[in-house]
Every structure is written in C-alpha cells, then in structure tokens.
Amino acid sequence: MCPQGPPTPPGASRPAASPGPVLGKAEFVGSYPDPLVKLVPALPEIALIGRSNVGKSSLLNALVGQPGLARVSGTPGKTTLLNAFRLPAFYLVDLPGYGFARAGKSARAGYRVLITRYLRERATLTGVVWLLDVRHEPSKDDLEFQQLLIDSGRPVLAALTKGDKLGRSAGLEQVRTFGTALGLNQDQMQLTSSKTGQGIAELGESILATVEKR
Numbered sequence: 001m002c003p004q005g006p007p008t009p010p011g012a013s014r015p016a017a018s019p020g021p022v023l024g025k026a027e028f029v030g031s032y033p034d035p036l037v038k039l040v041p042a043l044p045e046i047a048l049i050g051r052s053n054v055g056k057s058s059l060l061n062a063l064v065g066q067p068g069l070a071r072v073s074g075t076p077g078k079t080t081l082l083n084a085f086r087l088p089a090f091y092l093v094d095l096p097g098y099g100f101a102r103a104g105k106s107a108r109a110g111y112r113v114l115i116t117r118y119l120r121e122r123a124t125l126t127g128v129v130w131l132l133d134v135r136h137e138p139s140k141d142d143l144e145f146q147q148l149l150i151d152s153g154r155p156v157l158a159a160l161t162k163g164d165k166l167g168r169s170a171g172l173e174q175v176r177t178f179g180t181a182l183g184l185n186q187d188q189m190q191l192t193s194s195k196t197g198q199g200i201a202e203l204g205e206s207i208l209a210t211v212e213k214r
Contacts, residue, residue: 022204026064026092029084035118037082044090044211045124047154049115050131051141052097055161058194059131060085060092063204070094080111082118090126090211093118099141119152127155127210129203134160134174134191138181146182157206158184164193 029039039045048056057070069085083094095118096111119125128149132142149156160178163171171191178184190206192199 022065022201023063023092023207024087026066026069026085026087028069029086029091031081031083033081033114035082035114036121039084039086039091039124042124043086044126044214045084045093045122046090046126046207046210047093047095047118047128048131049095049128049145050097050159050161051099051133051139054097054131054133055194056094056097056131059129059159059161059192059200060094062194062197062200063092063207082114091124093125098145099139116148119148119154125154126214127157127207128152129207130156130158131161132158132178132182134163134171134178135165138178142182155210156184156188157203157210158182158189159199159203160189160191162193163191163198164196 048060050056060070061067064085064087070083080096082096085092085094095115098111098115119128130145130149132138138146158178160171160175166174175186175189175191179186179189190199190203192203194200
C-alpha cells in the first residue's frame with residue numbers, strides 16, 4: 001500500500017472551463033542534476049513524478065494557471081533533470097519521467113538514481129504527486145515505482161491524468177482499478193484533466209493541505 005495522503009474528494013469531479021491559478025503564481029528557479037541541491041530559501045517541496053508521457057508539464061501549468069511555465073514537449077523523456085518552480089510558501093519539483101524505453105540504459109539508470117535519492121534523502125520533500133494515465137492499466141514501471149514510494153515513506157497523492165478522454169462511468173471504474181492495483185485509498189486519488197480543468201482545483205487544495213500539515 002502507498003503512504004496515506006491528505007483527504008481529497010474521491011473519483012471524478014466537476015469539469016471547469018479554465019482551472020485558473022489554483023496554487024498561485026510560480027516562477028522557474030532552475031534545473032539541477034544533483035538530487036540534494038540546496039534551494040534558497042529552504043521551503044517545503046512537492047514533487048511531481050510519473051511516466052515520461054503522462055502529462056507532468058501540462059498538470060503543473062494548470063495548477064499554477066500559467067500555460068507556458070513548464071515547457072510541454074511532444075517528445076517523451078524530455079525532462080532529464082530536477083526542475084524547481086517556486087511559489088510563495090513552497091516549491092513544485094518536476095522530476096524526470098520513468099519508463100521511457102527509447103532512452104539509453106545508462107540514461108535510464110541515471111534518472112533512477114536521481115529520483116531514488118531525491119525521494120529517500122531529500123529533507124525538505126513534503127509530499128509526492130504521482131501522475132498516472134487513467135486510460136491504461138498500471139504498467140510494470142508503475143508497479144516498480146510504487147515500491148519506491150513505499151520505501152520513501154512520503155505522503156502520496158495520485159493524480160489520474162487525461163480524465164477528459166473517458167466518460168464518467170469509465171473514469172470512475174478506472175479510479176477503482178488503480179486503487180485496487182496500487183493499494184491507493186479513494187482519498188489519495190483525484191481524476192484530473194489539464195485540458196478541461198477537471199479535478200485541478202481539488203488536487204491543488206490537497207497539495208496546499210499537505211504543505212500546511214508539514
């Protein structure tokens with residue numbers, strides 16, 4: 001079972017035409033190869049992690065209401081460093097995606113080391129937003145990453161992305177499927193869509209609750 005996250009509304013949520021600045025304005029701080037780099041000032045950190053094509057940049061942009069803040073690439077595996085974005089009270093940290101088959105073996109190993117050390121050793125890490133594509137069953141890489149999250153002991157929120165691609169009943173069924181397969185509680189999961197704004201406000205509220213509980 002994954003670490004328990006703060007309460008979030010389970011399953012699907014009402015879609016919105018525009019999510020707006022859910023977390024407030026953010027600014028890009030920098031990209032770093034060192035998972036233990038010191039950010040100044042030291043603030044709580046919320047990490048975004050998932051497969052390389054799951055939509056991390058789009059979700060980050062939706063959460064802060066800044067469409068061009070994190071670059072959205074059509075090429076999976078583009079994020080290879082730790083990318084930090086500062087908000088007034090905390091950082092959002094975009095980590096490299098896992099499971100990118102076209103990356104070389106040594107590159108994949110390097111990503112894994114960076115992610116593993118960040119999750120296990122980062123003193124300022126407050127919580128993890130785990131992005132999962134709601135359209136597909138959990139992959140082998142997802143299942144392996146589940147164990148890494150358990151070992152890290154960090155609070156986890158699961159953002160099931162691309163919810164606009166499924167109907168309401170299919171989306172709710174997939175939420176149940178992910179909960180069973182990955183040991184996630186209903187209050188850890190949020191069905192989202194960066195395109196329509198579905199679930200973005202609720203996820204943002206859960207992130208803020210995680211930071212405040214630190």
